Amino acid sequence: MHMRAPATNPRGAATPRSWRTAGFTLVEILIAMFLGLLVVGALGQIYVSGRVVNRVIENSATLNENGRFAMEFFARDIRLAGYFACGGAKSMMADALSEETFWTRLQGIEGFDGGDSLIAADTLPDVFDALPPPLAGRDVFAVRYADLRRSMRISPGDLDLGNDRFLFDTTHPFVAGDVLVVNDAACHQAGVFQVMYAYNDSGNHSISYDPDATNADPGNCTDKLAGEYTCADPDRALKEANPVDNFVGGVLTPLTVRTFFVANRPADECTPTAIDCAAIAHCPTLYVAGTDVAGAVPVLPDVTDLEVTYGIDADIEAGQPASGDADVDAYLSAHEIRAQGLWHKVISMRIQLQLTNADCRRVDFVTTTALRNSAGGGLLAY
Numbered sequence: 001m002h003m004r005a006p007a008t009n010p011r012g013a014a015t016p017r018s019w020r021t022a023g024f025t026l027v028e029i030l031i032a033m034f035l036g037l038l039v040v041g042a043l044g045q046i047y048v049s050g051r052v053v054n055r056v057i058e059n060s061a062t063l064n065e066n067g068r069f070a071m072e073f074f075a076r077d078i079r080l081a082g083y084f085a086c087g088g089a090k091s092m093m094a095d096a097l098s099e100e101t102f103w104t105r106l107q108g109i110e111g112f113d114g115g116d117s118l119i120a121a122d123t124l125p126d127v128f129d130a131l132p133p134p135l136a137g138r139d140v141f142a143v144r145y146a147d148l149r150r151s152m153r154i155s156p157g158d159l160d161l162g163n164d165r166f167l168f169d170t171t172h173p174f175v176a177g178d179v180l181v182v183n184d185a186a187c188h189q190a191g192v193f194q195v196m197y198a199y200n201d202s203g204n205h206s207i208s209y210d211p212d213a214t215n216a217d218p219g220n221c222t223d224k225l226a227g228e229y230t231c232a233d234p235d236r237a238l239k240e241a242n243p244v245d246n247f248v249g250g251v252l253t254p255l256t257v258r259t260f261f262v263a264n265r266p267a268d269e270c271t272p273t274a275i276d277c278a279a280i281a282h283c284p285t286l287y288v289a290g291t292d293v294a295g296a297v298p299v300l301p302d303v304t305d306l307e308v309t310y311g312i313d314a315d316i317e318a319g320q321p322a323s324g325d326a327d328v329d330a331y332l333s334a335h336e337i338r339a340q341g342l343w344h345k346v347i348s349m350r351i352q353l354q355l356t357n358a359d360c361r362r363v364d365f366v367t368t369t370a371l372r373n374s375a376g377g378g379l380l381a382y
Contacts, residue, residue: 063302063357067365070286070300070353075369077258078349080145082108082373084181084190084255092228094191094240096209097179098218099231102127102142103257103291104179106192108373109346111141111308111334131289131296132263139308139334140261141349145373146181146253147292150174154182154250160206161242164223166252168205174198177216178254179291180207182225185249191225192255194218258290262306265298277360279304286353304362305354310337311368312345347371 024032084093084106097104102125112123114137124140134140150173158166174180178195196213199206211220221231224240225247233239262284264270270283286300311328328348337343348370356362 060357060359060361063355063361063363066300066302067353067355067363070303071351071365071367073299074260074351074353075367077143077145078109078369079372080147081143081371083145084183084192084253084373091183091188091190092226094189094225094227095230096191096193096211096220096222096225097231098221101218104192104194104218104255105144106255107343108144109141109310109343109349109371110144111139111310111337113333113335113338114138114140114307127259127289131261132266132287134261134263135284138262138306140259140306141308141334142257142259142290144255144257147256148251148253151251151253154247154252156245156248159243159245159247161223161244163208164210165206165208170205171200172198172205172207174207174252174254181253181255182243182247183250183253184243184246186246189226189243189246191243191247193220193225196220254291256290256292258288258292260286260288260299260306262303263287263296265301277356277358279356279360279362280358300355302355302357303353304356305352307352309333309350310346311348311350312337312342313347314345316345316347 093106095106100106114134124134128134152168152172152174154166155169158168160167174195176195176198178198180193180195182191182193183189193209194216195207196210196216196219197208209220209223209225211223213219222236222240224242226243227239227241229236229239265283265285280302283301284304285298286303286306287296288299289296309331310333311331313325313327314329315325315327326347331350332340332342337346348368350366350368353365354362355365
């Protein structure tokens with residue numbers, strides 16, 4: 001019986017089987033590379049998808065945050081509308097302004113209806129000629145109130161009636177052209193006038209309301225800041241009174257006017273990305289213009305609509321804001337309010353703000369805010 005001898009290498013040693021089968025074939029290498037590419041591609045797709053999802057979530061969060069900010073921003077000013085320091089609707093009001101303008105009107109709330117087209121040029125006040133034009137179909141509204149953040153307490157010696165001025169011991173925040181509301185300490189009397197001259201030199205901190213000055217518009221028709229009158233009242237002289245010392249202990253407060261509207265940003269400020277939604281291609285933005293800002297200031301981007309309706313208390317009688325029952329009987333547009341002369345019955349506002357982001361996601365925010373300072377928010381709005 002013969003047996004085959006095991007394979008040997010040249011030196012005579014046995015050769016293991018693993019030596020004869022070591023390594024990968026070309027086909028195996030190609031398959032491994034293909035599977036590796038599949039895994040890398042899948043991981044890349046997951047990464048890209050995650051980035052897209054994160055961007056969408058961030059944009060949505062920003063949209064919601066901006067909407068909430070706008071609602072709070074509106075609510076703060078609306079609650080102040082018609083607040084003319086402590087006087088309130090039951091105080092006597094002496095309006096020494098020579099004429100009424102949009103920036104000096106003592107009406108807490110005023111609106112303009114966008115309707116289905118551009119707001120008519122004869123509806124908007126002339127001040128909008130110098131502002132970005134409101135977008136078609138979007139409403140405009142203004143609030144007016146006395147801003148206590150820039151007020152000054154009246155101390156003994158501050159009144160200089162003979163020279164039509166107020167004197168202060170320290171620097172005051174007022175400038176020529178400001179419209180101020182002055183109240184007595186008992187909150188029974190309020191007066192409105194325009195600052196003609198303002199000084200903050202060393203040893204001279206004063207403001208003048210001289211009715212003969214012509215350096216400001218509209219100016220003052222009288223130096224009497226007490227009583228109950230307007231400059232257009234034919235019996236004004238019979239109703240004027242000198243404040244004597246009853247304003248000591250009261251406050252001087254600037255009249256603040258803020259107007260909100262939606263307009264497109266200028267082309268050089270508008271930088272939409274390639275994925276921007278068509279609704280925001282021209283950067284529609286919420287603007288505010290007023291006596292406390294220079295020109296019109298952009299407040300919030302991507303605002304594609306602003307709709308305002310006004311809640312009225314039908315039981316309020318003209319000149320008697322306390323006569324109502326404080327219940328809203330109907331919500332009307334600014335056009336309806338103006339046509340029927342109902343501003344004095346307005347006790348709340350409902351605002352709908354629409355925001356659209358670059359992902360074309362649209363969110364509507366709605367808030368209803370009550371006016372806290374008399375119907376219509378205006379002492380002389382009746």
